Structure formats: C-alpha cells, structure tokens
Amino acid sequence: MGHYAAVWDHRAAIEVTKDWNGIDQVVLRNPQGASVRVSLHGGQVTSWRNDRGEELLFTSSKAIFKPPKAMRGGIPICFPQFGNCGSLEQHGFARNRIWTIDDNPPPLPPNDSHGKSFVDLVLKPSEEDLKCWPHSFEFCLRVSLAADGHLVLISRVRNINGKPFSFSFAYHTYLSVSDISEVRIEGLETIDYLDNLRQRQRFTEQGDALTFESEVDQVYLSSPNVIAVLDHERKRTYVIRKEGLPDTVVWNPWERKSKMMVDFGDEEYKQMLCVDGAAIEKPITLKPGEEWTGRLELAVVPSSFCSEDLDPLRCP
C-alpha cells in the first residue's frame, strides 16, 4: 500500500463513465477517497467530494442535465464572454460545448502534476462557433485532485489566430453552504466592485467581512488572490486561491430571482454561494501565438484553521 502511494499514477486514479445523457464524464479519485467528477459537456466540474464523501459543490435539485444548456451547479466555465456584456450567449459558449480528453496536452510544470490525479481536456472552436466568434483558439483545461483533497483547475487559452483577440472568463464556482445567512467572505473588504444589480456602478466594499441578507451580484475588481468563505454552521471554510484571474464574482440570486429560474429548487438559494475567480473588467488580450493561464485552487479547512498561508486574511 505504501509502495502504491509512492508510485501514485494519475492514470490509475481516473475512470471514464457516461453521464445521464450518455456523455463521457471523468471521475478522479485520490488515495484518501476524495473524488471529483468532470463532464465533457462544458468541461464542467459537477462534483467534488472530500474523503468522507461529503459534497462540497452545490447542484440544484432541478438542474437540467441536457445539452445545450449548462447544468446549474458545480463549476461551469464562462468563456469567451462573462454574463451578457457582448454579442454571445450568456456566459459564452464553452459551457455548452462538448470538450474532448487530451492525451497529449502541452506540458505544465511538474509540480502541477505531482501526487495528483488529473485529466486534461481541450476545446477548439467549431465552424459554427467561428461564425459568431471569429477567433481560432485552443483551450486546454486541466482538472486535478491533489492528495490533500484540493481541487485545482488550470485553464490555458492559446491564440492560434492570425490576429489578436480578447475575451472574458470565469470559473463560475457554486459552493455548497449550510445556510447563506450564516456565511461570510473574508478578503474582499475595502475592495472596489461593480454592482450588476445597479447598472454595473462602482462601489467600495465597506465593513469587516461580506455577509448576505438579499440578492448579490457583484464583480470585485483586482481582488486578493486568496479569500476565505466561512460557513459558521458547518464549521467549514473554503479557501479560494486564484492566479491570472484579477476579479472575483460573488452571486446569490436570493428568493425572488431563484423562483424565476426553472432549474432552481425552492429555497435552494440558501444552500449556495457562487464565488468565481474571473477576468471581467479588463478582458484578456492575446496576440497570435500567445497563451494565457488562469488557475483556481479550492481547499476546505475546518473553521478553526489558522495559518500564515492565509495572510493577509486575519485568523479568527
């Protein structure tokens, strides 16, 4: 068993199964029993469980698991457009396309593979995609589950076009929380944000930590690369680290809006909070041949956790 751990082979820890629609999904496991599910529909992470089998991402009980709609929950990838600020469909087309497994991805630094089970996916534009977004790109996504249960997503977008192009991006991360009223976010205080509920006007976050008592739809600009989402009732803290992603989106539709969404269960808004690593305010521009990398790392630690790692966040 010790030997098995020492030669942990990421391929041995991967299983490809079919989802409800016969679309391939990849299951990653680590030696401790944590798991991650990634659907080739959208390259979307649909489940992340810890070694006790507890689900850490929210999925709506009314989620529609039928392409071309993205399933409501997990981590949809918003690309090449976030929201409706552009000519494309809401949040871009990547979340509604079928991705493929890439057996020969461009190399990543060894520490991005070491001790992890992972899968590499790739998305290239179809003829139809090029009609509405005429830019050739290659989007490589690596989803990894580390030995310590951390979930890591690395997106690399390469311009294989003759001309520069720009895009916006978000990992639309649906965290599973006990009760939204008991949750707070640390790390966004004093940060400027655009309020999507007030014509994208700019405000500055006041107060000690962000708490929730009504609908929220805000894009925090140039936000810190580490923030924490504390779930008081569940005594659980999500630590979110991002690189190459300047902004953080915080979204909860609250009661009224969630009732208007067909794929959202009644009262379920209380059990979710979207906190996205994103690049929205200043789109990413790539010249021909250039590549951009956006990395998100999610960890769950007990609420009592206190570490210098979290600096500059205060410890409770």
Ligand SMILES: O=P(O)(O)OC[C@H]1O[C@@H](O)[C@H](O)[C@@H](O)[C@@H]1O
């Ligand atoms: O319903 P969708 O397309 O999955 O988007 C969910 C939400 O995503 C948020 O990030 C947007 O800011 C909201 O305006 C939007 O409603």
